[in-house]
Amino acid sequence: SGGLERHTYDVVVIGAGGAGLRAAIAAHDAGARTAIVCKSLLGKAHTVMAEGGIAAAMGNRWPEDNWEVHFRDTMRGGKMLNNWRMAQLHAQEAPERVMELEDWGALFDRTDDGLISQRDFGGHRYARLAHVGDRTGLEMIRTLQQRAVALGIDVFMECTVTELLKDGGSAGSTGRISGAFGYWRETGRFVVFEAPSVILATGGIGKSFKVTSNSWEYTGDGHALALRAGASLINMEFVQFHPTGMVWPPSVKGLLVTESVRGDGGILKNSEGKRFMFDYIPEYFKAETADSVEEADRWYDDKKNNRRPPELLPRDEVARAINSEIKAGRGSPHGGIYLDIASRRSPEFIRKRLPSMYHQFKELADVDITAEPMEIGPTCHYVMGGVEVDADTELSAVEGLYAVGECSGGMHGSNRLGGNSLSDLLVFGRRAGESAAVHSMSFGAGGPGTERPTVVEEDVRTAQATALSPFEHEGGSENPYTIQQDLQQTMNDLVGIIRTAPELERSLEEIERLKERAQHLVVEGHRQYNPGWHLALDLRNMLVVSECIAKAALERQESRGGHTRDDFPGPSEEWGSKNLVLRLNHAGTGVDLAHQPLPVMPDDLKTFFDPAPVEPVETKEGGK
Numbered sequence: 001s002g003g004l005e006r007h008t009y010d011v012v013v014i015g016a017g018g019a020g021l022r023a024a025i026a027a028h029d030a031g032a033r034t035a036i037v038c039k040s041l042l043g044k045a046h047t048v049m050a051e052g053g054i055a056a057a058m059g060n061r062w063p064e065d066n067w068e069v070h071f072r073d074t075m076r077g078g079k080m081l082n083n084w085r086m087a088q089l090h091a092q093e094a095p096e097r098v099m100e101l102e103d104w105g106a107l108f109d110r111t112d113d114g115l116i117s118q119r120d121f122g123g124h125r126y127a128r129l130a131h132v133g134d135r136t137g138l139e140m141i142r143t144l145q146q147r148a149v150a151l152g153i154d155v156f157m158e159c160t161v162t163e164l165l166k167d168g169g170s171a172g173s174t175g176r177i178s179g180a181f182g183y184w185r186e187t188g189r190f191v192v193f194e195a196p197s198v199i200l201a202t203g204g205i206g207k208s209f210k211v212t213s214n215s216w217e218y219t220g221d222g223h224a225l226a227l228r229a230g231a232s233l234i235n236m237e238f239v240q241f242h243p244t245g246m247v248w249p250p251s252v253k254g255l256l257v258t259e260s261v262r263g264d265g266g267i268l269k270n271s272e273g274k275r276f277m278f279d280y281i282p283e284y285f286k287a288e289t290a291d292s293v294e295e296a297d298r299w300y301d302d303k304k305n306n307r308r309p310p311e312l313l314p315r316d317e318v319a320r321a322i323n324s325e326i327k328a329g330r331g332s333p334h335g336g337i338y339l340d341i342a343s344r345r346s347p348e349f350i351r352k353r354l355p356s357m358y359h360q361f362k363e364l365a366d367v368d369i370t371a372e373p374m375e376i377g378p379t380c381h382y383v384m385g386g387v388e389v390d391a392d393t394e395l396s397a398v399e400g401l402y403a404v405g406e407c408s409g410g411m412h413g414s415n416r417l418g419g420n421s422l423s424d425l426l427v428f429g430r431r432a433g434e435s436a437a438v439h440s441m442s443f444g445a446g447g448p449g450t451e452r453p454t455v456v457e458e459d460v461r462t463a464q465a466t467a468l469s470p471f472e473h474e475g476g477s478e479n480p481y482t483i484q485q486d487l488q489q490t491m492n493d494l495v496g497i498i499r500t501a502p503e504l505e506r507s508l509e510e511i512e513r514l515k516e517r518a519q520h521l522v523v524e525g526h527r528q529y530n531p532g533w534h535l536a537l538d539l540r541n542m543l544v545v546s547e548c549i550a551k552a553a554l555e556r557q558e559s560r561g562g563h564t565r566d567d568f569p570g571p572s573e574e575w576g577s578k579n580l581v582l583r584l585n586h587a588g589t590g591v592d593l594a595h596q597p598l599p600v601m602p603d604d605l606k607t608f609f610d611p612a613p614v615e616p617v618e619t620k621e622g623g624k
């Protein structure tokens, strides 16, 4: 491997979304030589697609909002399965992280008093999302990217990491992180990064499902890299299906329709014209949800004396309700239901508040959302599950390996509230960057045990051979695109919104078959820009991550948040106190699953949750 391109850093961040950028800035600020590696162009990460906003209890619209209420909403939204410490840190630190973005040049929408405006979103008791129209992610990425580049952080774009390297050998559970191995997408040439700290910030897994709001990049790479390095994943059974994705035309099926449409007055109707969400208010949220159309409609103008419309229940509830209406035959012509803001708000209001949605429907579906309802349906949107990390430092089970953002687990429990991802990226991105820098800088001080972990050359050769194997299969006949399509169909049909034991068992059998077929993959052509080859390498990750989801979904015999079992409706107390943890098995051929008790919340935080249901918002001065 003499001619191999090599780089040495203190901290290597894999991923250039909000989490990766924020982590890199923090690592750099702590004095670490830092690099960012990302598989697409800088600025193309998922974060840029975020529409609605960043959740932070800044209290700009509601002075009575504070971290305690945000913490409580987050835990309740996650059906109490969240890592309490992460939820606490997140609620406490999010406002500071938003203010900091503003210091760095982000231009948020304002209130009449000139404060950062905050909008309503499902599951949040107060208007809490700092936003820039419906293009918040764009502003966030722009700001973080400019800062990272201005600080001189090195960026390797269109470079995909396929393996993590460890000093004790890459396979198995021993050893410390010593670097990462990847390839340049354009040339197909390999590159080795040497660093004692690697931060995974690779985002989600949505491309394993057929209908998804996620883009081609979200193949669960970070999840799979962590597993292969010996780290563990939690919460993998919890996949968020966003209630409102486009259903037509077919080329854009799954594309997101922001929750802000409902936050700004949009309502859901079935083919009979009925506003059906009132039929689906669960006991758990009854006390805080309007039970009549009149109260729901009054809420938009008078939030003090009315409860929230049921359209703004947490996403899992709304997605299930829509699914039921479609199944009952009350769907729209293209298999969705109707989201109507046209009959509720003026064209001027809609175009001002939801400019991207207006253009998205106009250009892609030839629908004018100021004049007619949208057809929408659930779409795979977000994975709550991810790398199991320490709440304060984002360190995984492997020394030197950190995970942050959508590829980490624990923070959102069984269901994420809208807006809580962007804040998660900032809060834990900063924390991960700092801890990784401290870890890396602890080396080199002299004395035994302070040597930097080294890369094992044999592992580099193995990584090269593995990456090249799709070119070398004699007698192979499988095409990566066909396997990907079959996987997406399997996950959609058998591991989707509503699950049952027989279907999950079938999905696992099917995934085994797909794994077997993937052994016989062949790709045509050369190493120069070859998307078929890239997909072949991504598939390995998609398959192991899908296995994790299906296995955990079969094991968890209850319904909670983003995991609904038709054969076990409703939550169970026993399951409410444990996580399912997944690790790669010894042979590396599949995953093992274990039960693990949830971290126990301290008593002073527990008091936020009793008495159980919440009274409507009290009348006080100051809110709007």
Ligand code: FAD
Pocket (backbone or CB within 6 Å): 014, 015, 016, 017, 018, 019, 020, 037, 038, 039, 040, 044, 045, 046, 047, 048, 049, 050, 051, 052, 053, 054, 055, 136, 137, 159, 160, 161, 162, 201, 202, 203, 204, 213, 214, 217, 221, 222, 256, 381, 382, 404, 405, 406, 407, 418, 419, 420, 421, 422, 423, 425
């Ligand atoms: P991403 O932004 O997904 O970035 C991942 C990065 O990792 C990319 O740079 C990618 O190239 C890189 N990468 C991946 N694999 C590799 C590899 N093997 N090697 C090298 N690089 C790799 N959340 C909110 O809070 N509010 C919202 O309003 C909101 N709206 C959303 C709208 C849409 C349409 C979508 C899809 C999501 C939305 N979300 C929202 C969710 C939120 O945007 C994402 O969860 C979040 O942006 C994920 O950020 P991240 O930094 O973890 O990863």
